[in-house]
Amino acid sequence: MICGTRPSVMRRANLQISLALLATAIAFATASPALAQQWPTRAIRIVTGTPAGGSPDIISRLIGDKLAERLGQAIVVENSSVTGVAAWASVAKSQPDGYLYSMLTGAFSARAAVAKSLPYDAVKDFSFVTLVSGYPMVVATAPGSSIKSFAEAIALAKTKNLLVGVNLPGSVHHLTCELINVEGAIAMQPIHYRGNSQILQDLLGGRLDLMVETGTTALGQIKAGVLRGLAVTSRERFALEPDIPAVAETLPGFEVISWLGLAGPAGIARPVIERFNREVGEILKLSDIRDKLAGLGNVPTPSTPEAMLAYIERDIARWNRVVELKKIERY
Numbered sequence: 316m317i318c319g320t321r322p323s324v325m326r327r328a329n330l331q332i333s334l335a336l337l338a339t340a341i342a343f344a345t346a347s348p349a350l351a352q353q354w355p356t357r358a359i360r361i362v363t364g365t366p367a368g369g370s371p372d373i374i375s376r377l378i379g380d381k382l383a384e385r386l387g388q389a390i391v392v393e394n395s396s397v398t399g400v401a402a403w404a405s406v407a408k409s410q411p412d413g414y415l416y417s418m419l420t421g422a423f424s425a426r427a428a429v430a431k432s433l434p435y436d437a438v439k440d441f442s443f444v445t446l447v448s449g450y451p452m453v454v455a456t457a458p459g460s461s462i463k464s465f466a467e468a469i470a471l472a473k474t475k476n477l478l479v480g481v482n483l484p485g486s487v488h489h490l491t492c493e494l495i496n497v498e499g500a501i502a503m504q505p506i507h508y509r510g511n512s513q514i515l516q517d518l519l520g521g522r523l524d525l526m527v528e529t530g531t532t533a534l535g536q537i538k539a540g541v542l543r544g545l546a547v548t549s550r551e552r553f554a555l556e557p558d559i560p561a562v563a564e565t566l567p568g569f570e571v572i573s574w575l576g577l578a579g580p581a582g583i584a585r586p587v588i589e590r591f592n593r594e595v596g597e598i599l600k601l602s603d604i605r606d607k608l609a610g611l612g613n614v615p616t617p618s619t620p621e622a623m624l625a626y627i628e629r630d631i632a633r634w635n636r637v638v639e640l641k642k643i644e645r646y
Contacts, residue, residue, distance in 0.1 A: 354413055354587045358389040361577070362417045364402035367394040370531045370611050371575055374448060375418045377607055381598040400426060400433060407435035411442065411582035413591075418447070421487045421573035424627050428634030429485035431645045437631060443623040444577040445592045447599065448613035451549040452491045452571050453533035454562065455526050455542040457519050465546035466565045468525060472501040480514035480526040481505045485646070488527045490634050491548060491571050493641045498566045515541070529573060530556075531612040548572070555609055574616065576623050588620055 361379060363371045372394055379390030397405060399422070406417040427437035435441075454465055462468050471477060482488040484507055492505045506523060508514045511532055517523045519541075528536075530547065534556050537544040544559040548571040552561050562569045577595065579588075598604055599615040608615055618626070638645065 352590075354590065355386055355388045357414065358391050359386070359413075360391045360393055360415045362393045362395075362402050362406055362415070364398050364417055365394070365420065366398065370613065371418045371420055373611060374575055374608065374613065377604060378447065378595060378598055381601070381604065382594060385594050385598070400430070404434040406578070407440040407580055409580050411580045411584075413579065413583050413587040416444065416577050416579040416591075419576050419578050421630070424630035425485060425487050425490055425634050427631045428490070428638050429643060429645050438624065438628060440581050441578040442581050442583040442588055443620045443627070444579065444588055445595050445620065446574055446576040446616045446618040446623050446626060447595065448608050449572045449574045449616040450530035450613050451547040451553050452487065452573060453528050453530050453537070453544055453548070453559070454495070454546045455518075455528060455533050455537065455544050456524065457521070458540060458543050460524070460543065462524065462545070465560060465562060468545060469495075469499045469501060469565055472499065472503050477503045477524040478522070479503045479505050480508055480518055480523045483507055483509060485643070487571070487573050488529070490637050490643075492527045493637050493643065494569070494571065494633075495562065495566070497637060497640055498569055518542075529612075534612045554614060555612060574626070575613070576618075576627075578623075592620060 359382070361375045363369075363375050365371045372392065375392045379392050383390045395402075403417055403419070403423060406415055409415045423437065427433065454468070456462050456468075462471065468477065479492050481492050489505050489507065492503060495501070496503055503525070505527075506517075508517075511528060514523065514526050514528070515536070518526050525545070526533075526542075530553065533542060533544065534553075536542045537556070537559070544556070546562045546565070547553045547556065547559050548562050548569065550561065550563050550568075550570040552559065577591070596617040599617045605615055637643070
């Protein structure tokens with residue numbers, strides 16, 4: 316007790332503070348439903364963190380058009396030279412006013428696992444809204460390849476060095492290849508490229524044995540007869556291409572689903588997150604949106620904010636395990 320301060324004065328002061336805190340809590344609870352209904356009062360921005368024309372950009376615009384109709388405000392989808400980590404950092408460090416979000420991708424959790432350091436905490440610095448869509452990775456080969464199945468590829472990899480075309484080091488493509496190595500107790504060699512076209516050229520030219528590619532790209536090339544699909548990385552056969560076996564049919568329990576999902580900076584008011592989650596969830600039920608997602612090789616995967624957070628935490632933990640087991644250099 317402060318010298319000279321009477322107990323009765325202290326009790327009155329503490330009571331006044333308690334009443335003030337209670338009044339604030341009641342005011343917030345009363346205002347919360349109103350806040351959700353009033354939001355938004357201006358345009359909402361969605362930063363894709365990827366170049367224009369990719370599935371994050373296209374799907375952001377599909378969702379954005381419907382959101383604009385439902386919310387009565389413009390949805391501005393932004394593609395810029397600021398991509399990847401820099402784009403995610405710009406969102407994480409912005410004001411949590413409910414008007415700036417990012418369409419995160421599976422690369423978000425892969426990057427969290429392979430980075431030496433990041434300008435944000437991949438879990439604590441974001442308000443997660445909902446997963447939006449998902450798709451598997453695909454293991455494929457050239458149509459004329461002597462490898463006829465994924466099980467055959469695994470068996471062959473135990474006797475010879477198979478070369479696998481993948482995207483840049485630390486990409487989901489690369490980490491998926493290494494996870495197959497871990498679970499199959501094999502040592503296929505990932506060969507890194509910057510994009511699909513050169514991988515495809517070398518695969519068809521016989522300089523590669525296999526490739527790992529996103530379903531959003533590979534499934535169209537398989538349907539066109541450019542590639543032969545050996546396996547998808549969803550736990551079960553992918554609904555959009557059920558004739559292609561799952562990796563898990565050879566390596567039980569194997570699963571990699573790349574994903575898109577909305578998140579803003581940490582601290583966005585819960586009523587705003589809940590309303591945004593609800594609106595996107597309703598949009599993902601629409602038949603035209605589901606059809607358009609299917610055309611892009613995606614299936615809708617709406618979730619609660621908590622489920623999205625848990626999914627990302629599991630994703631990061633899995634890739635951390637791969638990075639450590641395969642001694643992949645962090646950068």
